Amino acid sequence: EWTTGNIVEEQVAAIREQVGDARAICGLSGGVDSAVAAALVQKAIGDQLTCVFVDHGLMREGEAEQVERDFVAATGAKLYIADEKKRFLTALAGVADPEEKRKIIGREFIRAFEEAERNILEEAEAEGAKVEFLVQGTLYPDVVESGGGEGAANIKSHHNVGGLPEDLEFQLVEPLRALFKDEVRAVGAELGLPAEIVQRHPFPGPGLGIRIIGEVTESRLEILRAADAIAREELTESGLDAEVWQMPVVLLADVRSVGVQGDGRTYGHPVVLRPVSSEDAMTADWSRLPYELLATISNRITNEVEEINRVTLDVTSKPPGTIEWE
Ligand code: XMP
Numbered sequence: 001e002w003t004t005g006n007i008v009e010e011q012v013a014a015i016r017e018q019v020g021d022a023r024a025i026c027g028l029s030g031g032v033d034s035a036v037a038a039a040l041v042q043k044a045i046g047d048q049l050t051c052v053f054v055d056h057g058l059m060r061e062g063e064a065e066q067v068e069r070d071f072v073a074a075t076g077a078k079l080y081i082a083d084e085k086k087r088f089l090t091a092l093a094g095v096a097d098p099e100e101k102r103k104i105i106g107r108e109f110i111r112a113f114e115e116a117e118r119n120i121l122e123e124a125e126a127e128g129a130k131v132e133f134l135v136q137g138t139l140y141p142d143v144v145e146s147g148g149g150e151g152a153a154n155i156k157s158h159h160n161v162g163g164l165p166e167d168l169e170f171q172l173v174e175p176l177r178a179l180f181k182d183e184v185r186a187v188g189a190e191l192g193l194p195a196e197i198v199q200r201h202p203f204p205g206p207g208l209g210i211r212i213i214g215e216v217t218e219s220r221l222e223i224l225r226a227a228d229a230i231a232r233e234e235l236t237e238s239g240l241d242a243e244v245w246q247m248p249v250v251l252l253a254d255v256r257s258v259g260v261q262g263d264g265r266t267y268g269h270p271v272v273l274r275p276v277s278s279e280d281a282m283t284a285d286w287s288r289l290p291y292e293l294l295a296t297i298s299n300r301i302t303n304e305v306e307e308i309n310r311v312t313l314d315v316t317s318k319p320p321g322t323i324e325w326e
Helices: 004-019 032-048 063-075 085-092 098-126 140-147 181-190 218-237 291-304
Strands: 023-028 049-055 078-083 131-135 171-173 249-252 257-261 264-273 308-313
Touching (some): 004 032, 004 131, 004 171, 023 098, 032 049, 032 063, 049 098, 063 078, 098 131, 218 264, 218 291, 257 308, 291 308
Parallel strands (some): 023 049, 049 078, 131 171
16 A cells, blocks of 8 residues: 555665665755755664755755754754755855856855765774765656756756755766655654654745845845745635645845935835746646735735835746746
8 A cells, every 4th residue: 555654664764775884864955855855864764874964054044043953853854954055145245146046056066065975985984984865855757857858948057956966976876766755744743743844845945046136145135035934924814725736035226216215205126926837847827826815915014124115926827937937
């Protein structure tokens, strides 16, 4: 019988068999897939696994803590944290072009991960152990997609944080290869991962870096993080999380418009809400969220985030609009 408990048992046995007493590493992105893959492998081989979290500083509010605190609390996994916020901000300084931003983030991510990797390898060596395996959260649809030729590839240079450089020195452990997303969520819940991790909406590897239209700076990240946190909080509060595939909040950082607050004129930035409904992100429709919810989000963002004086709604389907703005 195909139950979540069976999947866990089977995979744990298979991982033990594959890895033996060698060591493994696993990149954590904050996303569901890498978290569940890591939790499975941790259950199978315990401290032979080291998880790596590269904090690029482009996560949403609370997300780094979710990895650093909640994931570790739920799994007991050994975690190596690379605080690389400065590296990414420096590399992104002065860059506004979307593809260039994506390439820089992808490149720096691989570099940062490789540095972490080297440190972990050295540490293992000093203990007389060898790191031979790399864990990846590849799902069944990823397997099918990469076998089926690249159809509409390279509209944007996607990169998967957590799905990493195809590292030839490692053998891959891919415990989710036979699973669909909903099964992965069920396995994650079975393993005791918190709902905030297991039910998380998709979030792009380059993070908020591609949701700031214009140059990425620390202060812009702060503004977007605050607005995004309010939008997510209210969506969850409304009970509509499951109705929506994801809801990017986009900061139009180079745009200003005139507003009024109290007796004063404001000259602030707009944000765009981009709630979409979708089955697979290949196509999407804009979500018809209740006006009351949109009103609450708008009121709260413009009241609580000083630099934002206008909230707009993206009513474009995909195609022609992509889900992300960059
Ligand atoms: P678009 O914007 O192409 O997005 O309609 C489709 C889905 O992919 C996500 N996305 C990414 N995910 N790395 C990722 O892991 C990326 O570089 C990336 N770019 C977009 C996007 O959030 C949506 O779910």
